[in-house]
Amino acid sequence: xNVLLAAVIGVLYATGVYMLMRRSIVKLILGxxxxxxxTNLLLFTVGEVSRAAPPIIxxxxxxxxxxxxxxxxxxxxxxxxxIGMAMTAYAVVLVKRAYQLTESDDVDExxxxxxxx
Amino acid sequence: xxxxxxxxVPLIAAVICGLVRNYRPLQRWVSLxxxxxxxxxxxxxxxxxxxxxxxxxxxxxxxxxxxxxLVADLLSAIMVVVTAFMGLMVxxxxxxxxxxxxxxxxxxxxxxxxxxxxxxxxxxxxxxxLFVWFEIMLISSFVLLAMGGSxxxxxxxxxxxxxxxxxSAVFLAATGLLFGISGTVNMADLGSRIHRLAAMHPVLVTxxxxxxxxxxxxxxxxxPLFSWLPASYHTPPTAITTIFGALLTKVGVYALxxxxxxxxxxxxxxxxxxxxxxxxxxxxxxxxxxxxxAQYDVRRLLSFHIVSQIGYLILGLAIFxxxxxxxxxxxxxxxxxxxxALFLVAGIVNKNYxxxxxxxxxxxxxxxxxxxxxxxxxxxxxxxxxPLSGFWAxxxxxxxxxxxxxxxxxxxxxxxxxWTLYSMTKIWTYAYMRKRPADxxxxxxxxxxxxxxxxxxxxxxxxxxxxxxGIFAGPLYGLATEAANQLVDPNIYITAVLGGSN
Numbered sequence: 001x002n003v004l005l006a007a008v009i010g011v012l013y014a015t016g017v018y019m020l021m022r023r024s025i026v027k028l029i030l031g032x033x034x035x036x037x038x039t040n041l042l043l044f045t046v047g048e049v050s051r052a053a054p055p056i057i058x059x060x061x062x063x064x065x066x067x068x069x070x071x072x073x074x075x076x077x078x079x080x081x082x083i084g085m086a087m088t089a090y091a092v093v094l095v096k097r098a099y100q101l102t103e104s105d106d107v108d109e110x111x112x113x114x115x116x117x
Numbered sequence: 118x119x120x121x122x123x124x125x126v127p128l129i130a131a132v133i134c135g136l137v138r139n140y141r142p143l144q145r146w147v148s149l150x151x152x153x154x155x156x157x158x159x160x161x162x163x164x165x166x167x168x169x170x171x172x173x174x175x176x177x178x179x180x181x182x183x184x185x186x187l188v189a190d191l192l193s194a195i196m197v198v199v200t201a202f203m204g205l206m207v208x209x210x211x212x213x214x215x216x217x218x219x220x221x222x223x224x225x226x227x228x229x230x231x232x233x234x235x236x237x238x239x240x241x242x243x244x245x246x247l248f249v250w251f252e253i254m255l256i257s258s259f260v261l262l263a264m265g266g267s268x269x270x271x272x273x274x275x276x277x278x279x280x281x282x283x284x285s286a287v288f289l290a291a292t293g294l295l296f297g298i299s300g301t302v303n304m305a306d307l308g309s310r311i312h313r314l315a316a317m318h319p320v321l322v323t324x325x326x327x328x329x330x331x332x333x334x335x336x337x338x339x340x341p342l343f344s345w346l347p348a349s350y351h352t353p354p355t356a357i358t359t360i361f362g363a364l365l366t367k368v369g370v371y372a373l374x375x376x377x378x379x380x381x382x383x384x385x386x387x388x389x390x391x392x393x394x395x396x397x398x399x400x401x402x403x404x405x406x407x408x409x410x411a412q413y414d415v416r417r418l419l420s421f422h423i424v425s426q427i428g429y430l431i432l433g434l435a436i437f438x439x440x441x442x443x444x445x446x447x448x449x450x451x452x453x454x455x456x457x458a459l460f461l462v463a464g465i466v467n468k469n470y471x472x473x474x475x476x477x478x479x480x481x482x483x484x485x486x487x488x489x490x491x492x493x494x495x496x497x498x499x500x501x502x503x504p505l506s507g508f509w510a511x512x513x514x515x516x517x518x519x520x521x522x523x524x525x526x527x528x529x530x531x532x533x534x535x536w537t538l539y540s541m542t543k544i545w546t547y548a549y550m551r552k553r554p555a556d557x558x559x560x561x562x563x564x565x566x567x568x569x570x571x572x573x574x575x576x577x578x579x580x581x582x583x584x585x586x587g588i589f590a591g592p593l594y595g596l597a598t599e600a601a602n603q604l605v606d607p608n609i610y611i612t613a614v615l616g617g618s619n
Contacts, residue, residue: 020283028279035286042290046297073296076245080289083252087285090259091278098275101268110272113348 005045012038025095025105032091036084040077047073119165120174120187122158123197123236126151127204131229141217144225149208151229155236156201163194167596171603171613173242181242181614182303188242188614191600192446196239196371199450203363203457204232206575210461211356213568219354222264231257231360238368242614244292245302247372251288251336255281258365261357262349273349280345284335291328294321305614308379308607315384326386329376330393337369339431340400343424347408350423351416351473355464358416362423363457367449370430374445377434378604379611387437394435395526402428402533409540413475415463415548418540419456422499425533426452432530433514436521442601444513447594451498451506451586458495458579462488465572466548469561475544479553484561489549491576496545498583500538506586509594 012034019031052067099105130151137143166172166189175184189197208228215224234254241247259281263274296302298318299310315322331342338346346366350358377390405425412418430452433445463473465488472478482489498505501512511534518527564572586593603609 020279025275032279032282032286035283036289039286039290039293043293043296046293070300072302073293076293076296076302079245079249083249086256087252087278087282090256091282094259094263094271094274094278097263097266098271101271107275110275113269113273113276113352 001049002045005041005049009038009041009045012041023106023108025098025107025110028107029088029091029095033084033088036080036088040080040084043073043077043080047076118174119158119162120172120189120240123155123162123201123240124187124233126155126158127229127233127236131226131233134225134229135223138223138226141220144220145208145212148211148225148228149205152201152204152208152232155232156198156205159194159197159201159236162189163191163198166191166194167599171610173614182301182306185246186242186303186305186614187240188305188610189240190603190610190613191596192371192374192604193239195446195450195596195600196367197236199453200232200235200239200364203360203453204228206457206461206579207356207360207363209571209575210359210464213564213571214354214356214464216354219264224261224264227257227261227264228360231261231364235364235368239371242304243302244295244304244307247304248285248288248292251368251372252285254365254368255285258361262353262361264357265353267352270352273352276345277349280335280342284332284342287328287335288332291325291332294328295325298322298325303614304375304379305611308383309611309615311380311384315386319385322381322384323386323389326377326381326390327393329381330373330390333369333372333376334397335369336366337373337427337431338366338401338424339397339427340404340424343401343405343427346424347417347420350420351414355460355467359457359460359464362420362460363453366423366427367430367453370427370434370449373431374434374442374604377437378442379607382437382605382607391435391437394431395523398428398432398435399526399529400428401425401431402529406533406536406540410536410543413547415466415473415475415544416460418475418544419459419463422459422537422540423456425537426456426499428533429511429514429530432526433517435526436514436517436523438517438521439598439601439605440520441514441517442604443594443598444510444515444517446597446600447506447513447590448510450593450597451510451583454579454586455495455498455507455583458576458583459492459499461572461576461579462492462495465491465576468564468568468572471559471562472557475547477554477557478548479551479557480549482549491573491580492549493545494580495583496541498587500541501534502538504584504587504590506583506590509587509590513594513597 016031016034019027052069055068055071057064133147134144172189174187234250237250259278263270335342405421409418409421430445433441498507501507
């Protein structure tokens with residue numbers, strides 16, 4: 001399972017980076033999305049993927065017996081997903097606005113902040 | 118509780134601003150009042166930390182390392198004081214500078230959230246929580262940057278957003294990997310376990326350190342990852358540019374200092390990190406200043422200077438002695454103040470003469486001596502002319518470099534400071550001393566006295582502090598040295614957060 005997940009993460013990172021290298025800003029957004037999901041999956045994988053009971057202490061006891069899942073990676077991923085979604089939503093709106101203003105989705109056309117005009 | 122206030126005050130202010138969103142003047146006063154309160158409380162925090170040592174609190178009553186810890190050591194406390202001070206100054210300046218359109222779009226809410234994010238990044242003792250504060254800071258800065266909606270702002274926004282999102286992904290991946298091998302995200306806990314981890318996974322720990330270097334380096338705008346900064350910082354209104362230039366990159370520098378002292382400072386990562394940081398620092402100083410020299414738009418010129426000054430900060434970190442870290446901390450405060458004053462002056466010049474472009478400016482000295490002095494003092498402070506703050510800041514870093522026998526880096530720092538002086542002279546000659554080109558010779562636009570003081574007040578105050586910092590450099594350097602001593606011995610921090618048990 002870990003090997004499979006590692007391979008998936010690798011492919012996602014590679015695709016994401018490839019997308020970031022494109023000149024189209026829409027592909028840039030897709031690339032960012034792939035990168036952030038690859039990272040979420042990375043968090044998931046390093047937290048040890050296992051079959052185990054949920055980490056809930058039974059009523060009336062103070063400890064749990066046996067193997068339980070580690071809740072922290074899931075908490076981290078959930079937070080990261082929510083933040084990633086908000087960021088992506090903003091980026092999409094911004095890119096749409098940039099497209100309206102420049103009438104191009106080519107990053108090479110977006111040079112007015114870099115060169116003397 | 119003192120540890121919570123730097124975050125709590127701006128967060129509450131943001132909520133209040135949201136509630137009174139339809140009453141725009143009221144929002145301004147809330148924003149102003151909140152930064153004032155934050156400044157008082159943060160100074161109190163600094164005094165408490167100085168008297169009683171590192172303060173730590175577990176959020177929600179969950180003790181570290183299980184809960185999220187907020188930790189105030191001297192560096193954090195100094196940084197939140199500077200944050201609140203800059204927050205207050207820019208809040209005053211914003212009265213005149215920020216248009217009603219911006220305010221209607223929620224400028225004050227986002228401004229307070231930005232300050233909360235910055236303060237949170239300085240206060241947190243938890244790697245993942247640092248990520249969350251970074252994101253709060255970033256999302257508010259994204260919106261603030263592109264709020265005006267012009268083509269320039271939007272294009273600058275795209276570059277800024279994309280680069281910062283990549284850096285966030287790298288940051289998160291590094292934190293995930295670190296969590297994977299250590300099972301903790303608490304910084305103090307990581308610091309106490311890192312020896313064992315580095316012995317078990319030497320390659321992985323080095324790789325994680327490098328990922329952090331990339332992630333924070335991108336936020337701090339170091340060579341070669343700084344391209345987003347000069348592409349975006351000059352586009353929004355002056356107040357927004359100033360607060361960005363003052364705080365955002367410095368949060369990246371702070372995170373680098375924190376991670377490389379507390380977590381990776383004592384393990385065998387420095388063999389790679391230290392020479393790398395030295396090279397990065399030198400090239401950042403150099404490319405930044407050369408970029409600045411080539412510019413004619415004042416704001417772009419100053420944006421490149423932000424990059425150049427980041428190089429000095431990284432140099433102090435790279436030398437990695439108590440003296441050099443003290444120099445870096447002093448430098449951090451100095452550069453935040455001096456650079457902000459210059460941006461604010463650029464805003465005043467633009468208000469009076471309607472231009473940011475050096476080619477179209479001229480003769481301000483003959484027309485308005487007071488304004489030229491307002492520019493001259495922070496400019497000389499930035500260039501490092503004694504007795505202003507910049508001299509002592511550079512002196513500290515360079516002396517530490519000489520003691521550590523890093524002659525090449527020291528030579529580079531001195532070489533770059535000559536060019537810094539040159540680029541300040543360029544602004545001085547073009548905008549202030551020479552005669553204004555006849556094509557652009559428009560009469561000066563007089564400001565009404567209310568907006569005059571709203572702009573001059575904060576600029577004067579910051580300029581005065583660069584002078585005061587120079588004159589009272591001794592005691593302030595003492596404070597910076599104390600802060601650096603806490604950094605070079607991570608055990609102080611670890612014991613304060615985890616208690617004596619580890």
